[in-house]
Amino acid sequence: MLSIWERQSFLHADIIIIGGGILGLSTACSIKEQHPERSVLVLERGIFPAGASTKNAGFACFGSLTELVADAAVLGEAKMLELVEKRWRGLALLDQRLGEEAMDYQHHGGFELLTEAQMGIHKHTDLINQLLFSLFQMEVFHSAPSKITEFGFNKEIVKDIVFNPFEAQLDTGKMMKALIAKTHSLGVEILTGAEVDAVHATGVRVEVEVRDGQNHLQFTANRVAVCTNAFLPRLFPQMNVRPGRGQVLITKPIPNLRLKGTFHYDEGFYYFRNYNGRVLFGGGRNLDLDTEATTEFERNEFILNDLKEKLATIILPNIPHEIDYTWQGIMGFGPLKFPFIEMPQPNVFAALGCNGMGVALSSLLGEELAEMITGN
Numbered sequence: 001m002l003s004i005w006e007r008q009s010f011l012h013a014d015i016i017i018i019g020g021g022i023l024g025l026s027t028a029c030s031i032k033e034q035h036p037e038r039s040v041l042v043l044e045r046g047i048f049p050a051g052a053s054t055k056n057a058g059f060a061c062f063g064s065l066t067e068l069v070a071d072a073a074v075l076g077e078a079k080m081l082e083l084v085e086k087r088w089r090g091l092a093l094l095d096q097r098l099g100e101e102a103m104d105y106q107h108h109g110g111f112e113l114l115t116e117a118q119m120g121i122h123k124h125t126d127l128i129n130q131l132l133f134s135l136f137q138m139e140v141f142h143s144a145p146s147k148i149t150e151f152g153f154n155k156e157i158v159k160d161i162v163f164n165p166f167e168a169q170l171d172t173g174k175m176m177k178a179l180i181a182k183t184h185s186l187g188v189e190i191l192t193g194a195e196v197d198a199v200h201a202t203g204v205r206v207e208v209e210v211r212d213g214q215n216h217l218q219f220t221a222n223r224v225a226v227c228t229n230a231f232l233p234r235l236f237p238q239m240n241v242r243p244g245r246g247q248v249l250i251t252k253p254i255p256n257l258r259l260k261g262t263f264h265y266d267e268g269f270y271y272f273r274n275y276n277g278r279v280l281f282g283g284g285r286n287l288d289l290d291t292e293a294t295t296e297f298e299r300n301e302f303i304l305n306d307l308k309e310k311l312a313t314i315i316l317p318n319i320p321h322e323i324d325y326t327w328q329g330i331m332g333f334g335p336l337k338f339p340f341i342e343m344p345q346p347n348v349f350a351a352l353g354c355n356g357m358g359v360a361l362s363s364l365l366g367e368e369l370a371e372m373i374t375g376n
């Protein structure tokens with residue numbers, strides 16, 4: 001049985017946030033920045049955040065040229081631009097909150113590798129640059145074929161490179177540790193190892209059930225934000241969120257590694273970057289979409305073999321390298337590319353940001369979620 005002290009001091013908060021990834025923590029920060037008097041409790045199931053936020057590639061990006069052309073075709077030019085602006089403003093907010101040094105934010109630019117079949121994309125470059133001019137006040141994308149030799153890519157396959165000077169990279173682990181520290185400093189309480197099983201809105205308050213070994217603890221709050229990304233349907237099966245697993249590998253340090261920056265290949269299906277003399281390489285989900293539509297953290301040998309083959313033949317041809325290890329992360333995809341906030345129950349707000357670009361989008365979405373949850 002719980003003591004009176006436990007009941008009175010640990011089980012209630014004005015606002016409970018479920019999920020301690022970048023979105024949950026950003027939301028907690030935004031609430032406290034605007035309303036320091038409100039008590040905020042984050043419940044995270046992992047010992048440390050165990051979702052996409054600690055497993056991603058650390059690209060501070062807003063879309064490659066081929067991706068923005070595809071988005072403009074599907075969403076229309078205005079919506080494509082709106083999405084870019086949200087990502088760009090989200091990155092600015094993250095920077096303002098944590099500072100570049102704490103995240104090891106590095107401005108090496110972003111590069112998209114084009115094959116012969118993709119060279120036609122250049123007919124859209126001027127239009128996309130014109131559309132983005134209002135945000136960046138200069139040309140964003142331009143052709144930089146000399147980089148193929150500079151970085152040592154396979155010239156038989158890579159026929160051009162599109163450079164974007166505004167894209168950057170950060171150290172995901174440092175960013176998340178800095179965000180946790182910031183959240184604590186604002187007076188937010190974070191409980192880890194706290195997996196939420198169920199949420200019930202009773203009218204006056206919201207009950208949040210947490211598994212604790214054989215026991216169940218019941219927390220209560222006036223309002224609840226659910227930021228569990230691909231795991232949202234476990235609490236609210238009616239929510240239209242699909243999981244997408246991403247396979248990632250990292251090499252051992254490579255002496256005199258030439259490539260530096262964030263790289264996109266095959267319309268964004270593959271991505272790689274330098275990290276402390278290593279190459280981090282992920283993607284290939286499109287090869288086996290059905291198997292990868294899962295929340296299970298398991299290796300997909302077919303995709304990992306494809307990554308190894310592309311690494312050896314396209315990215316590091318003739319450069320000796322060894323794979324150090326691999327990991328998986330789970331993304332959440334909504335029906336549209338846009339982030340959304342829904343209310344599955346009264347006083348319960350569920351948000352999904354990010355469709356694979358949450359580093360950029362989460363700070364801004366957290367701000368919007370904080371405004372909604374603290375409003376009348």
Ligand SMILES: Cc1cc2nc3c(=O)[nH]c(=O)nc-3n(C[C@H](O)[C@H](O)[C@H](O)COP(=O)(O)OP(=O)(O)OC[C@H]3O[C@@H](n4cnc5c(N)ncnc54)[C@H](O)[C@@H]3O)c2cc1C
Nearest residue numbers: 019021023050051052053056057059196246329354358359
């Ligand atoms: C391999 C990979 C590479 C990526 N690369 C990039 C990139 O380079 N740039 C970029 O912008 N984005 C990238 N992303 C996407 C980005 O990481 C996500 O969009 C972002 O981290 C989502 O943040 P989140 O807080 O919404 O979700 P998450 O980080 O998934 O956080 C959800 C949290 O909820 C917790 N949780 C789940 N269920 C419960 C429960 N029942 N009770 C309590 N806690 C629970 C989880 O443990 C987790 O910590 C990548 C994603 C992956 C998987």
